[in-house]
Amino acid sequence: MSAREEILGRVRSALEGVERLTDVPVAPRVTTAADRVVELFVERVEDYRAVVTRCAPADLAATVRAALPAGGTVVVPPGLGVEVPGAIEDTGLTAAELDRIDAVVTEARVGIAETGTIVLDHGPGQGRRALSLVPDQHVCIVRVDQVVTDVPDAVALLDPLRPLTWISGPSATSDIELDRVEGVHGPRHLHVVVVG
Numbered sequence: 001m002s003a004r005e006e007i008l009g010r011v012r013s014a015l016e017g018v019e020r021l022t023d024v025p026v027a028p029r030v031t032t033a034a035d036r037v038v039e040l041f042v043e044r045v046e047d048y049r050a051v052v053t054r055c056a057p058a059d060l061a062a063t064v065r066a067a068l069p070a071g072g073t074v075v076v077p078p079g080l081g082v083e084v085p086g087a088i089e090d091t092g093l094t095a096a097e098l099d100r101i102d103a104v105v106t107e108a109r110v111g112i113a114e115t116g117t118i119v120l121d122h123g124p125g126q127g128r129r130a131l132s133l134v135p136d137q138h139v140c141i142v143r144v145d146q147v148v149t150d151v152p153d154a155v156a157l158l159d160p161l162r163p164l165t166w167i168s169g170p171s172a173t174s175d176i177e178l179d180r181v182e183g184v185h186g187p188r189h190l191h192v193v194v195v196g
Contacts, residue, residue: 037113041147042194044116048168050190060141060195064105067139067191072102075135077127081107082141090131098134104187106132110157111142111194114150118142118192121162129165137189140167144196 001009042052055063061082068074074087075098084105093101107125108118118140120126132138148154158164167190 037149038144038147038194038196041111041113041116041142044113045111045118045190045192046116048116048190050192052192052194054194057195060193063193064139064141067193068105069102069137072137073100074103074105075101075131076105077125077131079124080105081125090127093131095130095134098130101135103137103139104131104135105139106141108140108142108146110154111147111192112149112151112154113147116168117151117154118167119154119158120165120167121158122165123162129163132165132167133187136187137191138167138187139191139193141193141195144194147194 042054045052051067053063053067061084064082064084068084074084075090075093076084076087077090082105087105088101104127106120106127109121109123109126110119111117112119120129120132120140122128126132132140148157
């Protein structure tokens with residue numbers, strides 16, 4: 001028996017015979033992707049030196065194509081909800097193969113307005129973690145109904161058993177003299193396409 005199971009067993013034993021309050025309504029936490037929340041998300045993402053483009057759903061494919069480097073190689077994950085002509089679908093490319101790719105296009109699981117953070121849980125359309133970290137440019141699609149206000153709202157939507165990648169702008173770090181260096185441990189360029 002694990003420590004967790006032992007503790008939960010003690011709690012269950014202590015609560016035996018205690019009357020449950022089942023008629024007390026619990027208001028669900030509701031988040032909306034209201035215009036102001038989406039505007040804040042866009043502002044915060046841009047603060048991280050990322051490029052943000054907004055488009056209507058009908059313009060998504062053209063907007064994604066315009067965000068990609070001309071003549072560059074592109075990889076997409078299985079299940080991506082947009083057609084990217086000439087893109088290679090990831091079927092387990094090695095790190096060396098991914099390193100030769102110019103850009104990746106993925107979808108996001110959630111966008112957080114307060115922090116300008118995008119979260120991937122690596123489900124369909126998002127690909128595996130290496131896919132979003134190795135190519136030099138990441139084009140990430142976020143739909144307005146995926147934008148939530150803050151981190152607790154995002155965490156409520158995420159499965160903690162899935163691998164999560166939290167992205168706040170292009171990869172950047174600073175050396176001891178505070179000189180900013182981009183692309184050390186992730187894409188140097190982040191282009192976010194906000195749809196809706």
